[in-house]
Amino acid sequence: SRVAGGRAGEGTTQGISAALQRLGFRLDRFKTGTPPRLHGKTIDFSRLEEQPGDEQPVPFSFLTERLEGDQLPCWITHTNEAVHELIRANLHRAPMYSGQIESRGPRYCPSIEDKVVRFADKSQHQLFLEPEGRRTFEYYVNGISTSLPRDVQDEMFRLIPGLERAQIMRYGYAVEYDYAPPDQLWPTLETKRIEGLYFAGQLNGTTGYEEAAGQGLWAGANAALKLAGRAPLLLDRDQAYLGVLMDDLVTCGVDEPYRMFTSRAEFRLLLRHDNADRRLTPIAWKVGLVDVERWRRLETKAEQIAEWRRRLESTRVEGRTLAEWLRRTEIEWADLVRMAPDLAEAPPEVAEQVRHDIKYEGYVARQRAEVERQRRLADKTIPPAFDYGGIRQLRFEAREKLERIRPLNLAQAARISGITPADIALLLAHLQAKSPR
Numbered sequence: 001s002r003v004a005g006g007r008a009g010e011g012t013t014q015g016i017s018a019a020l021q022r023l024g025f026r027l028d029r030f031k032t033g034t035p036p037r038l039h040g041k042t043i044d045f046s047r048l049e050e051q052p053g054d055e056q057p058v059p060f061s062f063l064t065e066r067l068e069g070d071q072l073p074c075w076i077t078h079t080n081e082a083v084h085e086l087i088r089a090n091l092h093r094a095p096m097y098s099g100q101i102e103s104r105g106p107r108y109c110p111s112i113e114d115k116v117v118r119f120a121d122k123s124q125h126q127l128f129l130e131p132e133g134r135r136t137f138e139y140y141v142n143g144i145s146t147s148l149p150r151d152v153q154d155e156m157f158r159l160i161p162g163l164e165r166a167q168i169m170r171y172g173y174a175v176e177y178d179y180a181p182p183d184q185l186w187p188t189l190e191t192k193r194i195e196g197l198y199f200a201g202q203l204n205g206t207t208g209y210e211e212a213a214g215q216g217l218w219a220g221a222n223a224a225l226k227l228a229g230r231a232p233l234l235l236d237r238d239q240a241y242l243g244v245l246m247d248d249l250v251t252c253g254v255d256e257p258y259r260m261f262t263s264r265a266e267f268r269l270l271l272r273h274d275n276a277d278r279r280l281t282p283i284a285w286k287v288g289l290v291d292v293e294r295w296r297r298l299e300t301k302a303e304q305i306a307e308w309r310r311r312l313e314s315t316r317v318e319g320r321t322l323a324e325w326l327r328r329t330e331i332e333w334a335d336l337v338r339m340a341p342d343l344a345e346a347p348p349e350v351a352e353q354v355r356h357d358i359k360y361e362g363y364v365a366r367q368r369a370e371v372e373r374q375r376r377l378a379d380k381t382i383p384p385a386f387d388y389g390g391i392r393q394l395r396f397e398a399r400e401k402l403e404r405i406r407p408l409n410l411a412q413a414a415r416i417s418g419i420t421p422a423d424i425a426l427l428l429a430h431l432q433a434k435s436p437r
């Protein structure tokens, strides 16, 4: 059935859309869904494949030294032809297929009914069972997001190995929601129409928790800076994923729910999670977003990185400096420690940065040069009948969009939402190979 509402158990907030429209904002609609949640005590884990977590999980925050507690495993099972048959027989009852819901959904988490129709040649789809937490029996069944009615959801699990007796704690469902196309925003996320009003999160056509949180931080910081009469906080595409996200949103807009994938960034060697503190803490410190403790930690770490790097550059073993040894592909930090045992004293997070700085120096320089070159060549024309299928490495999404839009030049291709600089590099290489020199 189709009802007005928010996410499970949450009320609806219909009034705000009408209010925004009255103010002259354009709105559009997207859809998204969620899978059923199962009761762990009713799952037969002996028939599932275990997926253990990382042996050494990396904490999310640089202020967390290490993570305590055991990791909870995830589990894998698969759908099968019988499940697909059941879904096909009930497609007319799925709002996403019966025409009740027509807006676009997230490409990266299609519903199971979507997968069964679009990838009809697949005899099974993988399901990933994720525990929802340590204090609940609830399992999130990744891969089976659905808008099918409850009786079909119950029946589906009867047919899946290990889940035959599984009880659904919460049923899957789909929602449609309004968003305001983000070309109505300045790069600070302030609306162009109303000064002092900022939009952040799903309202801007993104989907996901991190995307929403990142924009909240960005919009909040910029609103505060504006009130204080200070310069805005803007990050470039080579400084932060947030910079990529904002540029994509306000420059290209969105034509489907936008997810922040690493593949959307062209400077991936620079935008690493391990160097997020070195990249961003100084900027955040300047605008007053970090406290003294975090700043001091970074200062200490930076000093240590410089100090250990100096040691690597000044210590010689068999005629080479340790830095030169480390540049060799087959040499790792552990090998250096064997050559110079006092390196074992370097804190792991410092050793990691020194290693990356030295090992990737050449690659990073090449990447910068490559991006510059791509920018200069971005006007190259593409023949209208260009065979995108002939580029074997081109991602499916990129090929689909390029074939649909058929851009006339690389600059236009680069502006299509979801086409990454990596796709452009591939395209460029093929165009150059084809054109007479």
Ligand SMILES: Cc1cc2nc3c(=O)[nH]c(=O)nc-3n(C[C@H](O)[C@H](O)[C@H](O)COP(=O)(O)OP(=O)(O)OC[C@H]3O[C@@H](n4cnc5c(N)ncnc54)[C@H](O)[C@@H]3O)c2cc1C
Pocket (backbone or CB within 6 Å): 007, 013, 016, 032, 033, 034, 173, 175, 200, 201, 202, 203, 206, 207, 208, 209, 210, 212
């Ligand atoms: C079913 C479903 C499953 C999802 N699954 C995932 C997932 O697994 N992983 C993932 O990363 N993302 C998932 N998402 C996407 C993610 O939930 C959203 O993109 C994200 O939560 C959006 O955050 P937000 O802060 O922009 O908006 P919301 O979280 O929607 O917050 C907006 C808030 O504003 C309040 N509000 C509205 N109007 C008013 C008003 N007039 N006055 C005051 N308050 C108001 C609302 O009550 C709400 O609390 C899912 C979304 C849905 C719908």
